[in-house]
Amino acid sequence: MKLMVTAGPTREPVDPVRFVSNRSSGKMGYAVAAAAQLRGHDVLLVSGPVAIKAPGGVELIMVETADQMQRAVMAGFNKVDALVMAAAVADWRPAVVHVQKQKKSSTSLTLPLEPVPDILAQLAGIKGSRLVVGFAAETENLLSEAQRKLSAKRLDMIVANDVTAPDAGFEVDTNRVVLVWPDGSSRELPCMPKTDVAEYIIDWLEENLPASAT
Numbered sequence: 367m368k369l370m371v372t373a374g375p376t377r378e379p380v381d382p383v384r385f386v387s388n389r390s391s392g393k394m395g396y397a398v399a400a401a402a403q404l405r406g407h408d409v410l411l412v413s414g415p416v417a418i419k420a421p422g423g424v425e426l427i428m429v430e431t432a433d434q435m436q437r438a439v440m441a442g443f444n445k446v447d448a449l450v451m452a453a454a455v456a457d458w459r460p461a462v463v464h465v466q467k468q469k470k471s472s473t474s475l476t477l478p479l480e481p482v483p484d485i486l487a488q489l490a491g492i493k494g495s496r497l498v499v500g501f502a503a504e505t506e507n508l509l510s511e512a513q514r515k516l517s518a519k520r521l522d523m524i525v526a527n528d529v530t531a532p533d534a535g536f537e538v539d540t541n542r543v544v545l546v547w548p549d550g551s552s553r554e555l556p557c558m559p560k561t562d563v564a565e566y567i568i569d570w571l572e573e574n575l576p577a578s579a580t
């Protein structure tokens with residue numbers, strides 16, 4: 367199959383030296399890209415800024431902002447059979463990006479933020495037979511929130527993780543996830559290395575792709 371994977375955070379600029387971002391390390395998405403590549407799939411990795419090295423043999427597109435990630439995903443989507451959206455895309459960005467560095471002052475600063483368009487939601491109407499897998503990073507109501515996102519974004523599977531657990535979510539090498547499907551079924555996996563979670567995701571994609579794409 368031809369698979370697109372997104373990974374890492376996005377950075378939303380405030381001015382030439384500052385940005386708003388999040389704690390995503392890119393490890394989960396990079397593990398999915400590496401697992402797929404090792405099984406002989408054709409992988410396009412769209413990555414935000416991370417400190418890890420891309421797996422050999424994957425096509426890599428580095429982006430910084432949510433806007434750039436959206437453009438890269440849109441440009442690649444019609445060429446792939448499946449998308450795994452592991453990136454932690456910003457939900458808000460500064461409404462105004464200053465051209466010059468903002469000078470410090472002793473008064474407090476309010477930063478107006480505007481919402482960022484949801485990439486997965488935009489793909490819902492054009493997905494066709496492609497399999498689309500999302501992630502849900504939650505701090506409460508894990509299953510119900512994952513189910514809400516699965517249906518709102520018309521996903522084929524969502525990988526839900528409680529990012530408050532010390533051995534799951536951002537930055538660490540392990541993850542503790544629940545796989546959730548549109549028919550209401552779910553499968554809770556024990557804590558395991560992100561590289562093993564990646565194998566489960568690729569297994570599921572391989573089993574569920576239309577025969578023409580395998």
Ligand code: CTP
Pocket residue numbers: 432451452453454455456457482483484485486487499500501502503504515
């Ligand atoms: N996502 C996206 N575009 C965005 C934000 C998120 O495509 N602008 C994708 C993420 O890559 C992930 C899924 O949507 O696969 C869920 O992301 P998450 O941050 O868990 O949820 P949100 O939809 O942002 O909702 P909330 O912040 O309310 O939890």
